[in-house]
Amino acid sequence: MSIIPFSSEAYITDGLSPSEFIEKVSQIYLNYRSYSDRSKIGQFFTNLNLAKDIANRVEISSKSKEISIIDLGSGTGMLSGCALEFIINNYEFDVINLDLVEIDNNVLPLLEIVVDFLSLWCASRNVYLNSKIITLDIIGSSPVENLFYPLQIESYDLVISNPPYFKIGGKSRVSSYYKNIINGQANAYTLFMYLGINLMKQGGSAIFITPQSYFNGDSFKKLREHLISNTKIVSLLVSQSRYTQFLEEKVMQKICITSLVKSNEDRKVLFNSINSLAVDLEIDQNNLIKDDIIYTPLIDSENHILNKVMSYGKRLKDFGLGVSTGSIVPHETPQLLSEDADQIPLIWLKHVKDGEIKWPIEGFKRKQYIISSSPNKKIMKKDMYILLRRCAFSETRKHLYCSVFEGFEKYETFSLENHVNYIYFLDKNINLEHKKVILNAVYDYLISDEASVFFKSRCNNTQINVTDIRSLPFPDLKI
């Protein structure tokens, strides 16, 4: 790779700010590495405007004349550069210790040039910048609890990170180091958050750019618990669409910027959308986080509805109902599928329409039956159910797609594909008419604005799972 053919001094004298300089340097890397190369290692840089917005939310509580900052996965140092700019313009420190952790060999020569620039720039403002680049595979190094020299637990006033996002295999070495924080499928970014939280001093701050997926879902439960028990959320900025283009053109990720402070002091959470001109909402921690789930705040009128829903005391089980996932996983049991109409109907997600079950579908590419010798547990008996699609809302679909289902006239049994969830009676011996009354009331509520607002706030990925449905608060239904 060609090293930048110019000296940092020249740019200092030209009056370039750190962020402007870093943007030039980043461009060299972007021209050199293809999108797919960068995607493999999760190397995406923070866009200048976003980095500035983020940096402007930095809070430093240190009373000393010296602070320590660490940037986990610094890339070319855009976040650090913007943070330095903001801190020097708004605080009075004599010494800033800046540790930049980065392992991408292709970016290191550029990062060195950035560090050189930052040192000169700070010096020109009478601040001594003591910075070092640490080429440590921070999540790939064991043991994580103690961290590695030169990283020390609780030694930084400010932790900043735009970490890589990629799945970590459950049987991988990295995964084995993090049993205490990984629940099921892990993503690298959660480990950066975990380590970042551990690196914060008492009273220190942290800012992370990550996907929103950690707000709910079982896989992120332990991370949420760690975050909630050690820190307070200062502010959350979320992108409203996964197509929000603010990192790089092609990156499609629903992202959020989480800022934390390590303190027990209760405070309101500032909430806003990325790039929004609106004033931040102020939300009580208790309204944002319920049962270890972070409920994304919605627009004003919807928040009013959400608060009402959250006050309801009943759950699905209080009406004698359970909810479960369809038991047929086609790729696991292809031998059970059939196209023979004498066998057992198999209901796929596509058959579940808004308020009706449309089965069979002519010309549907999937096999719409399972063989009658399939295991009993995969066969459902005719009864009263509500079938629900697992897929979450979209722009055109504003509520759950589900339907009351009484079974087929011509068949005594049926079966459900994995992407269809079903609500069923725990006690089968209830009078049929009464079952109908209960399920119709539940159905009406499931597609109501109230329930929709709940799922919209709670479900940050593409799926609405059974845990989400079990957690939906119900009012007293008229049954």
Added chain:
DNA sequence: TGTGAATAGGCAAGCTAAAG
């Protein structure tokens, strides 16, 4: 008819409960 956006569907793999 071509293109980018939206979404349904593919699929892996952790977890849990049952079986040995």
Added chain:
DNA sequence: CTTTAGCTTGCCTATTCACA
């Protein structure tokens, strides 16, 4: 206690959709 089967879950991407 160990192994296995099968239940759930979330992420990724191939397919479909919508619109010019």
